[in-house]
Amino acid sequence: xxxxxxxxxxxxxxxxxxxxxxxxxxxxxxxxxxxxxxxxxxxxxxxxxxxxxxxxxxxxxxxxxxxxxxxxxxxxxxxxxxxxxxxxxxxxxxxxxxxxxxxxxxxxxxxxxxxxxxxxxxxxxxxxxxxxxxxxxxxxxxxxxxxxxxxxxxxxxxxxxxxxxxxxxxxxxxxxxxxxxxxxxxx
Amino acid sequence: xxxxxxxxxxxxxxxxxxxxxxxxxxxxxxxxxxxxxxxxxxxxxxxxxxxxxxxxxxxxxxxxxxxxxxxxxxxxxxxxxxxxxxxxxxxxxxxxxxxxxxxxxxxxxxxxxxxxxxxxxxxxxxxxxxxxxxxxxxxxxxxxxxxxxxxxxxxxxxxxxxxxxxxxxxxxxxxxxxxxxxxxxxxxxxxxxxxxxxxxxxxxxxxxxxxxxxxxxxxxxxxxxxxxxxxxxxxxxxxxxxxxxxxxxxxxxxxxxxxxxxxxxxxxxxxxxxxxxxxxxxxxxxxxxxxxxxxxxxxxxxxxxxxxxxxxxxxxxxxxxxxxxxxxxxxxxxxxxxxxxxxxxxxxxxxxxxxxxxxxxxxxxxxxxxxxxxxxxxxxxxxxxxxxxxxxxxxxxxxxxxxxxxxxxxxxxxxxxxxxxxxxxxxxxxxxxxxxxxxxxxxxxxxxxxxxxx
Numbered sequence: 359x360x361x362x363x364x365x366x367x368x369x370x371x372x373x374x375x376x377x378x379x380x381x382x383x384x385x386x387x388x389x390x391x392x393x394x395x396x397x398x399x400x401x402x403x404x405x406x407x408x409x410x411x412x413x414x415x416x417x418x419x420x421x422x423x424x425x426x427x428x429x430x431x432x433x434x435x436x437x438x439x440x441x442x443x444x445x446x447x448x449x450x451x452x453x454x455x456x457x458x459x460x461x462x463x464x465x466x467x468x469x470x471x472x473x474x475x476x477x478x479x480x481x482x483x484x485x486x487x488x489x490x491x492x493x494x495x496x497x498x499x500x501x502x503x504x505x506x507x508x509x510x511x512x513x514x515x516x517x518x519x520x521x522x523x524x525x526x527x528x529x530x531x532x533x534x535x536x537x538x539x540x541x542x543x544x545x
Numbered sequence: 546x547x548x549x550x551x552x553x554x555x556x557x558x559x560x561x562x563x564x565x566x567x568x569x570x571x572x573x574x575x576x577x578x579x580x581x582x583x584x585x586x587x588x589x590x591x592x593x594x595x596x597x598x599x600x601x602x603x604x605x606x607x608x609x610x611x612x613x614x615x616x617x618x619x620x621x622x623x624x625x626x627x628x629x630x631x632x633x634x635x636x637x638x639x640x641x642x643x644x645x646x647x648x649x650x651x652x653x654x655x656x657x658x659x660x661x662x663x664x665x666x667x668x669x670x671x672x673x674x675x676x677x678x679x680x681x682x683x684x685x686x687x688x689x690x691x692x693x694x695x696x697x698x699x700x701x702x703x704x705x706x707x708x709x710x711x712x713x714x715x716x717x718x719x720x721x722x723x724x725x726x727x728x729x730x731x732x733x734x735x736x737x738x739x740x741x742x743x744x745x746x747x748x749x750x751x752x753x754x755x756x757x758x759x760x761x762x763x764x765x766x767x768x769x770x771x772x773x774x775x776x777x778x779x780x781x782x783x784x785x786x787x788x789x790x791x792x793x794x795x796x797x798x799x800x801x802x803x804x805x806x807x808x809x810x811x812x813x814x815x816x817x818x819x820x821x822x823x824x825x826x827x828x829x830x831x832x833x834x835x836x837x838x839x840x841x842x843x844x845x846x847x848x849x850x851x852x853x854x855x856x857x858x859x860x861x862x863x864x865x866x867x868x869x870x871x872x873x874x875x876x877x878x879x880x881x882x883x884x885x886x887x888x889x890x891x892x893x894x895x896x897x898x899x900x901x902x903x904x905x906x907x908x909x910x911x912x913x914x915x916x917x918x919x920x921x922x923x924x925x926x927x928x929x930x931x932x933x934x935x936x937x938x939x940x941x942x943x944x945x946x947x948x949x950x951x952x953x954x955x956x957x958x959x960x961x962x963x964x965x966x967x968x969x970x971x972x973x974x975x976x977x978x979x980x981x982x983x984x985x986x987x988x989x990x991x992x993x994x995x996x997x998x999x
Contacts, residue, residue, distance in 0.1 A: 420740040420742060422647075422648040423647050423648045424648070424649070424650055425646075425650055428647070428651065431649075431650070434739050434740035435739070437897070437900070438738055438739040438740050438900070439738050439739060439742060439883075439903065439904060440740065440904055441742060441904075441908060441909065444905075448905065451773045451774055451775045451912065452773075452912070454772065454773035454774060455770065455772070455773035455775070455912065458768070458773055459769075459772075460768040460769040461773075461916065462766065462916045462919060463915040463919055534648065535743040535744065535745060536745070536909050539744070539745075539918035539919060540909045540914065540916075541744075541909045541910040541915075542910070542915040
């Protein structure tokens with residue numbers, strides 16, 4: 359544990375963690391992400407809230423097509439417009455809304471499948487692990503509505519009381535114009 | 546045909562005018578589904594109307610551009626070297642390829658990626674590869690510039706039209722359109738916040754537009770926003786204090802109105818007192834407008850906390866914080882584009898608060914907006930299927946029950962409870978735009994905003 363806490367992968371450090379230590383952490387992180395995805399797909403939104411840190415930032419900036427020369431302007435910045443820019447209170451509102459019995463965009467409920475892949479641990483700092491992953495959120499709805507949202511995300515997992523809490527989720531969607539009626543599903 | 550079209554049907558004037566009956570409020574559902582009517586809309590509404598393009602602050606420097614649409618025609622809105630704004634059809638005059646493929650950015654000129662034809666910021670064709678060697682110098686570049694729309698602005702909002710015979714933007718907007726844009730600037734000069742939310746809904750564009758006048762759906766469609774503790778719907782609805790303003794050419798404003806007695810109290814306050822009262826108000830309540838707002842919005846308009854629609858498809862909402870364009874993408878598809886405006890001199894905390902509201906109320910993930918799209922797409926579906934579409938839609942609330950009056954500056958407005966006056970005004974105007982052959986015909990044959998029983 360002591361070693362891992364000091365490690366920044368890719369940097370030259372005096373005590374490189376062993377392959378088995380890295381594999382163990384990778385396994386732990388992946389299992390957490392899969393379990394989290396399973397809760398969302400099982401519509402256990404309230405249990406999902408239990409995985410969030412109190413200071414979570416859940417953010418999806420707006421992406422737009424730019425020329426290569428201006429690709430640094432591809433995403434909106436923090437503080438400007440976004441599709442999601444939520445704190446814990448707002449995520450709790452989203453969950454209460456899903457439970458309300460009058461959130462018509464999710465009642466009848468959608469059928470969602472959260473795929474997480476290409477999981478890479480980018481950084482370990484103290485008790486926080488920064489994880490990059492590709493996501494594919496598939497939503498099937500009513501008779502024949504289908505949505506597919508694919509992108510990259512950066513999560514921060516924080517070790518709390520022997521397990522992880524999600525302290526950050528930044529979602530970088532590949533679509534510019536969102537090809538969906540709404541985004542009423544939690545990513 | 547799969548989408549409910551009457552193949553090859555040419556709609557004549559009498560038929561078009563019969564599609565909405567303002568005396569009964571019955572709308573023929575084919576208005577929301579017919580392919581031939583949709584094609585006619587592109588010609589008689591979008592290509593004829595003034596269309597919102599962008600705000601000055603989105604393209605401040607020469608070479609800055611923003612891509613938008615007139616109907617389904619993509620246009621480049623670009624600031625030129627002289628500080629003017631040009632609106633150019635984004636299609637090369639050689640083989641039609643798009644010149645500009647980014648949504649926004651900065652360019653010195655627009656070069657076609659197909660054969661390298663090069664156009665200036667004013668649309669002039671300035672470069673043709675092989676001009677001498679292949680074209681033998683026999684090409685008249687002066688006739689092959691990009692097609693230019695007329696562009697005019699009001700309060701920094703740029704508009705464009707493809708109709709040479711259109712009236713000026715000022716006259717097109719009329720008092721109601723100018724009140725709507727004035728609402729955005731009521732607290733001072735604004736800038737557009739970076740980031741336009743865009744999403745596609747499987748609905749006819751008009752059902753998205755008419756919904757903005759609909760303060761009847763809010764309590765039910767958006768009940769979950771209330772239950773979840775996001776917003777106290779009862780605080781924003783004011784169902785018994787509704788004001789509908791009717792403008793020429795289909796412009797309208799509908800929603801809560803500040804009663805005159807309350808406005809008199811506001812008028813008696815200094816700007817400092819208004820600011821203090823505004824900051825003390827609970828979140829999500831409209832800010833109390835400063836005294837200069839009356840000049841921008843007029844003595845009646847300044848009492849509106851409702852939703853202007855600048856015909857055909859520009860919704861102004863959240864008391865001027867946001868605008869939403871409803872872009873047509875076929876009879877059963879609409880693209881929603883959200884623009885957000887904050888006063889240039891807003892203190893950081895106010896700016897943050899305004900952007901927070903804009904990010905969480907509307908847009909595809911907005912706590913309110915999430916629940917609109919499916920209603921609209923299912924109403925659109927039922928405008929296609931054979932027996933359902935024969936039923937018509939009933940938009941009759943408040944019909945014949947209210948009085949329209951004229952204000953001191955000629956504004957026409959109705960004060961009553963929640964009703965469907967705005968929707969009826971929209972569809973009546975739609976039939977008139979669709980029946981008219983050109984602007985002269987529309988000017989001569991459209992319903993002037995009424996007074997008396999409506």
